[in-house]
Amino acid sequence: MPSTDASPAFTERFGPHPSRSTGPRLDPGAVPDRAVNTHCCFCGQQCGITLLVKDEEVIGFEPWMEFPFNQGKLCPKGVKRYLQGAHPDRLTHAVAADESAPGGFRPIAYDEAVARVASEIDRIQRAYGPAAVGCLSGASLTTEKAYLMGKFARVCLKTPYIDYNGRLCMVSAAAANKKAFGIDRAANPWSDILETELVWISGANVAECAPITTDYVWQARERGARVIVVDPRLTPIARTCDLFLPIRPGTDIALFAGVLRLMIENDWLDHAFIRDHTIGWEQVAASVEEWTPRRTAEVTGIAEGSIRKAAEWWGQAKSSFLLHARGIEHSSHGVANCLGAIHIVLASGRIGRKGCGYATITGQGNGQGGREHGQKCDQLPGGRDLANPDHRAYVAGVWGVPPDSLPAPGVDAYELIRKIDQGEIRGLLSLCFNPVISLPDNAFVRRALDKLEFYAAIDFFLNDSARSADVVLPGSLHEEDEGSVTTAEGRVIKINKAIACPGEAREDWRIVQDIAKALGRPQGFTFDSPGAILEELRVASKGGVADYSGITYERLERENGIFWPCPAEGHPGTPRLFEPGSWNAVAKGSGPFYFPDGKARFVPAPYAPPAEVPDSEFPLILTTGRVVSHFLSGEQTRRIGPLVDQCPEPFIEVHPRTAEALGLREGDLATAETRRGRCTLPVRVVRTIRPDTIFIPYHWPGTRSANQLTIAAQDPISKIPEYKACAVRLFKAAAPSNGDA
Amino acid sequence: MPVPESHEFFVDPGRCIGCNACVQACSECDTHKGYAMIQLDILDRASSPQTIPVVCMHCDSPTCAEVCPADAIKRTADGVVQSARKPRCIACNNCVLACPFGVPKMNTGMHLMMKCDMCYDRTSVGKKPMCASVCPSQALFYGTRDEIERLRPSSQPIHTFRFGMQEITTKVHLMVRRDSASALNVGAAFRLTPAGDLPGEDPLLAAMDGGTAA
Numbered sequence: 001m002p003s004t005d006a007s008p009a010f011t012e013r014f015g016p017h018p019s020r021s022t023g024p025r026l027d028p029g030a031v032p033d034r035a036v037n038t039h040c041c042f043c044g045q046q047c048g049i050t051l052l053v054k055d056e057e058v059i060g061f062e063p064w065m066e067f068p069f070n071q072g073k074l075c076p077k078g079v080k081r082y083l084q085g086a087h088p089d090r091l092t093h094a095v096a097a098d099e100s101a102p103g104g105f106r107p108i109a110y111d112e113a114v115a116r117v118a119s120e121i122d123r124i125q126r127a128y129g130p131a132a133v134g135c136l137s138g139a140s141l142t143t144e145k146a147y148l149m150g151k152f153a154r155v156c157l158k159t160p161y162i163d164y165n166g167r168l169c170m171v172s173a174a175a176a177n178k179k180a181f182g183i184d185r186a187a188n189p190w191s192d193i194l195e196t197e198l199v200w201i202s203g204a205n206v207a208e209c210a211p212i213t214t215d216y217v218w219q220a221r222e223r224g225a226r227v228i229v230v231d232p233r234l235t236p237i238a239r240t241c242d243l244f245l246p247i248r249p250g251t252d253i254a255l256f257a258g259v260l261r262l263m264i265e266n267d268w269l270d271h272a273f274i275r276d277h278t279i280g281w282e283q284v285a286a287s288v289e290e291w292t293p294r295r296t297a298e299v300t301g302i303a304e305g306s307i308r309k310a311a312e313w314w315g316q317a318k319s320s321f322l323l324h325a326r327g328i329e330h331s332s333h334g335v336a337n338c339l340g341a342i343h344i345v346l347a348s349g350r351i352g353r354k355g356c357g358y359a360t361i362t363g364q365g366n367g368q369g370g371r372e373h374g375q376k377c378d379q380l381p382g383g384r385d386l387a388n389p390d391h392r393a394y395v396a397g398v399w400g401v402p403p404d405s406l407p408a409p410g411v412d413a414y415e416l417i418r419k420i421d422q423g424e425i426r427g428l429l430s431l432c433f434n435p436v437i438s439l440p441d442n443a444f445v446r447r448a449l450d451k452l453e454f455y456a457a458i459d460f461f462l463n464d465s466a467r468s469a470d471v472v473l474p475g476s477l478h479e480e481d482e483g484s485v486t487t488a489e490g491r492v493i494k495i496n497k498a499i500a501c502p503g504e505a506r507e508d509w510r511i512v513q514d515i516a517k518a519l520g521r522p523q524g525f526t527f528d529s530p531g532a533i534l535e536e537l538r539v540a541s542k543g544g545v546a547d548y549s550g551i552t553y554e555r556l557e558r559e560n561g562i563f564w565p566c567p568a569e570g571h572p573g574t575p576r577l578f579e580p581g582s583w584n585a586v587a588k589g590s591g592p593f594y595f596p597d598g599k600a601r602f603v604p605a606p607y608a609p610p611a612e613v614p615d616s617e618f619p620l621i622l623t624t625g626r627v628v629s630h631f632l633s634g635e636q637t638r639r640i641g642p643l644v645d646q647c648p649e650p651f652i653e654v655h656p657r658t659a660e661a662l663g664l665r666e667g668d669l670a671t672a673e674t675r676r677g678r679c680t681l682p683v684r685v686v687r688t689i690r691p692d693t694i695f696i697p698y699h700w701p702g703t704r705s706a707n708q709l710t711i712a713a714q715d716p717i718s719k720i721p722e723y724k725a726c727a728v729r730l731f732k733a734a735a736p737s738n739g740d741a
Numbered sequence: 742m743p744v745p746e747s748h749e750f751f752v753d754p755g756r757c758i759g760c761n762a763c764v765q766a767c768s769e770c771d772t773h774k775g776y777a778m779i780q781l782d783i784l785d786r787a788s789s790p791q792t793i794p795v796v797c798m799h800c801d802s803p804t805c806a807e808v809c810p811a812d813a814i815k816r817t818a819d820g821v822v823q824s825a826r827k828p829r830c831i832a833c834n835n836c837v838l839a840c841p842f843g844v845p846k847m848n849t850g851m852h853l854m855m856k857c858d859m860c861y862d863r864t865s866v867g868k869k870p871m872c873a874s875v876c877p878s879q880a881l882f883y884g885t886r887d888e889i890e891r892l893r894p895s896s897q898p899i900h901t902f903r904f905g906m907q908e909i910t911t912k913v914h915l916m917v918r919r920d921s922a923s924a925l926n927v928g929a930a931f932r933l934t935p936a937g938d939l940p941g942e943d944p945l946l947a948a949m950d951g952g953t954a955a
Contacts, residue, residue, distance in 0.1 A: 021768075021775055028771035060769055063874040074875040076765040207758035211877035218756055218878060222893050234945055236758035236790045244945045306948065628760045642768070646761050655949070656787070666787070687788050687946050 004446065005702035006467060013103030014462040015089030016634075018641035024059045025082075036498040037064055040078040041140070041478035042631045044362035044488040045212050047074055051082060051479060051498045058082040058479055058498055068560050069190065069487065075211040076629050076646060083640045084477060085499065089461050091474040092503025105462065105472070110504040113471050114511070117429070118518030120454035120470070121157070124427040131407070134161035134416050134425040138432025139169060139370030140632075141508065142483025142495055143548075144533040146366065147381055147540070148509050148525075149431065150374025153407075155399055155524050156516045160410035161425055163377040165433045167413040169326070170367050171376075171718040172334030173360035179335070179603045180342045181578070182586055182594025183545050184383065185368065185490040188321065188357030189563065189575040190216050195355030198317040199227045200310075202252060202341060203327015203724070207236035208628040210325070210361045210488070220321075228310055230255065231327060232623055233653070233695060234688035243310055246690055248301035249623045250610035250725035252328040256340030257288040257607065258296025259311040263347055264288070268315025270349025277591060278346055280602035287604050288343075299607070301690065314344060319355040326363060326625070330723040332713040336605035346600055352578030352592055362488040364632070365478075369486030372546040373537060377416075378409035381537060382544020391544075398540045399524055412719035414439060414712060421448040429515070431458040431475065431508055436465040437633035437701050440710035440721045441676045458511050463635045464701040474505035481507045483530040484556060490563050490575075492548065494556040509533065542567070545594055547585060610725035611713030614692070618674060618727035620658070621693045624706045625724075634699035650700050651684050654730065655691040659683065662730055669733040672696065674726055677708035680733045694730060698723070743819035744864040747885050750873065751898055752796060753916035756880035759783065759792030763872035763881055770871050771862050776848065778824075778857040779872050788946065794881055796872065797822060797844045797857035798902075799912035805836035805845055805856075814854070820912040821861060825854035841904045841927075882916075895919055902927055 006014075024030040032052035039046040048067025052060045061082055063072030094113030095105035108116075124132050135157070137149040146164070153162035174184040181187070193199065193216040206213050214237060221227055221240075229238040230245040230252070238244050247255060263269055264285055274281050297304040314320065322345055328337040342358065350356035362368050373381040374395075381398075384391035386409045396403040411419065417435065419425045421444070428449070439445045449455060449468040457466040458475040466472050479498040486492045501507060506514070509530065516525035527533045531553055542549035550566035550573075562573035567585065574582075578592040578600075591598015614621055629646035630637040637643045652670055654662075664670055664683050671680045672694060681696065681704065689695055698706040711726040759781060767777040782793045803822045806814040813829035814836060816822045825836070825845075832852040836845045845856045860870035864883075868874075873883035882889060889898060898914035901924035908924070915925065 026775050028774050063869075063871075065869075065874070072869070072874040073877050073879070074762060074766070075760050075877050076762045079762055079765040079769065079875060207760065207878070211758065211760050211762070214756075214758055214878040219892070222895055224895070234790065234949070236760075236792075238945065239790050240755055241945075244948050246948050303948065628758075642765055646765075685787060687949065688790060690949055 010103040016639045017088050018644040019083045019087050019639060020641040024054050030054055030059055036496050038496040039493060041081055042077045042365060043210060044364055044367045045210055046365060046485060046487040046493055047078055047212055049074060049078055053498050056499050058085045070212045073212050076643060077631055077637060080640050080642045084636050085479060087639060089639055091460055091462060092505055094474055095472050097470050113473055114514045114518050117456045117471055117515055121427055122519060124453060128426055130158040131160055132425060133157055133159050133427040136413060136430040136433040137164045137375045139164055139166040139364040139367045141366060141370060141432050142485055143366060143369035143373055144483040144530040145509050146370045146375045147373040147537045148512055148533055152512050155401055156521045158407060160407035161416055162375060162410060163413040163416055164375045166367060166371045167719060168438055169363045170360055172329035172715055172720045173338050174371055175335045175718040176338030176342060180601050186359035186488060187351055187577045188359060189489050192355055192357040193217060193220050193321050196220055196319045196321040197225050198313055198320040199225055200322040202230040202324040204323055204325035204361050205235045205625055209626050226313060232690045232693045245302045245306055245310060249621050249693055250331055251300045252337040253340040253605055253607045254296050254299040256344055257291035258293060258307050259314060260343050260347060261288040261291045262311035263315045266315055269347050273349030278600045278602055284343055284602040284604055320350045321357040323359055323361055325361040327724060330720060332611045332715055332722040333608050334715045334720045335717045339603050339605035343602060346602060366485035368490060377411055382541030383546035384544045395540055414714060414721060417445055417448045420452060426453040428452050428455045434463045434465045434633040434635055437705055440707050440723060441712040442705060442707040443677055458508055461635055473511050475508045475511060476501050476505060491561040492551055492556060492564055493561040494553055611722055612711050612727045614727045618729045620728050620730060622709055622726050622728035623693055623695050623724050624698045624710060627697045630699040650681050650697050650704050652681050653684050653686050653689050653695040655689050656685050656687055657691045659685045663732055670730055671733040672709055672728050672730050674709040674728045679708050744821055744859060748883060750913045751882040751889050751916055752913060753880050754793040756878045757792045757794055758878045759790060760877060762875045762877055763794050766871040766875040770860055778855060795844060798842050801910045804839050804841060808835045808839040821859050823858050824856050827853055830854055899923055899925055
């Protein structure tokens, strides 16, 4: 089997080449033409940053001290982000696959590329029906683009098959929040972390994946708060915590159930809150009866004494803030994990008040806004439901199409890949999604993409997945367009354009509209600006749970963002959800939660082990995650020299006891092998990981990709893949991986 | 314009998360663009993710200047110890070897000692140093004494250090626990025994083996 790595000719032409400061970027005498306040293009915290522009190039940055969330703070990705612009790998014109061209692609004119994409979509849809073309999109897009992609799939392509890379990110939390609270958003602004006396962090490598949140946690600690960290690795945020619970990957429900049982046993419950503001308590209370401290300890691998201490602290706290992230969500029972976390929050009654909070730390730049307005397979704008006749009728009215013309709900991103493999989907348009690096069991994903009759990608770099594409259209960098995004806190903010797209590159929304026009289906796709898209989105979201109707760009800039729901222009927004006596569009005054009766739900979350547990053949657990200097599939950060220097290659973290048993020493090459594939990388022997677990960061492609190993098991509700636990074996390698797995 | 007296620099290694934002941002400073004057020390990654940002402490009596045979290192009236002056520096490395904090580095390409000058170009015009502006965990903090006391009630700043027989006071402060002594005995702080043994078992690490961690 040939190597999964890009050919030298491809890499020579399309990178990744690590960019470094040269010319005006290195000249201290360079005077910027203008300074543009905007936000970081990477994670869900969306730190404010000021970009410095000279001669239509971003030449550096200045901390934006006035933006309230980060007040100038930035992680290394934000600091060096400006080096993604004016980059040698940048696509400044369209390319088409051509085996005879250097790197396998030849430049073609933009109009010709758009015409080709449209004619291929048209050909495939005429031959096999509208559903034979699918779309993959992403949560790093602005909300306007995400909205447009959902509308484009349903109205222009009339295909049910669109889904997005938020499927790999926060859908488990989203589903659990909707089940328990009726709304999918962080319940509190981060300022509430500062007001709490106990911070509980489950499965969140805060210091590396949401670095600025560290200051909130440690500022709380400085004011006397205790910090509990639950993680199979002793991460930087765990290093100085008050209680560290090194959990066996994939067993979080058991821990939450064990804690809830101790809360019941010791009567550390808010009976009035449970009685007045929730339903379903008795069933959940009964369901945790079996989770004695001893059994919880056996299943989670955490000492019984630590479990008791965690329950005691949580049970007796006067205020608390529970944060979780992908560590509990990337699981074949991710929704149940999140529900378990919600159980201990609701039983304590500590939500909806100052210093009493709960939130998932959303991962992607627009992880929140990108999951609200219709690029999800079952969703319409405003957090509406594509299967709900009333919701269909409302949105169809806004779009000026018959409700019956809207397709039925489609399938999740991985199932969409399976439908490509099965030949049901034959054409694909992909924007802001790099599935070959980011989906599990990625040898299967590449095989499926190679079966497509036609694959068009829109990107600013030729990403690793798009090596399988027929046409790649040159899209826009974050700094080349304006729009809005919604942060992990639920704060809608304004992204400002710093520079124009280079060459024939276009803003992504223009490209999508150009395809609609070339298809002869321009109706509804003639917006002349992101602002015009937002105006329609405001109407389309009006009356929905995610109501943006009071939000304008002018307000976002003036008020440093607005927390949704914001149902009217005079409405101040909603920083903290579920406040006692608060009104919302669903409960209409009957209670603070987003159900008709205003009450939160205790939803049973039975324990199940990961889909694949260690056995004699594959005796260890593989868990995957991120490092601070790279972001997701690395298509941006692996092209920024100083970030590459900080972490040039992936590695395998192994506990010294495990390393010794396998004859591995620091720096040795070792092969990690699962039932899907193998991967050979240098070993880091550290005592900061459980002895039964190994860790590999996932930002790299080809033979260095952790997702060669991961399992495509998915949560039955959220369909999130199980990146955080599968069975693996490890052995000393003779030579680097050559992809012959 | 000098660095304002009201503003001071505080380092809290307890907060450092090893993200390198300080190092990356330092190289964006106009006076030494492309070079970082701060370094991130990894203590013992095999046992801990602990890291420490190392900035110039700006000593009241700078050892680096005292050992400089060319008198190239100046301390300005506002207490900032500057990089070696280019016409004078003979690249002898004395300062690099003598600094008790291990701060100055020789830029061999330029034959010049370069070190943190507390972002003189920024702090002298009322801005914060680049590293303290961006530091996500605020392990590096620049502000007034009032601010640090309000924000860090369980810590206290110290600026007196003992290295064996040498006692040094610095312009930059180190944040330590409120119950600590007012001067830091550096050897003891790192819990090294007289024989140079490593610290005892970390209870957090013991938790990996099923112990109770608190």
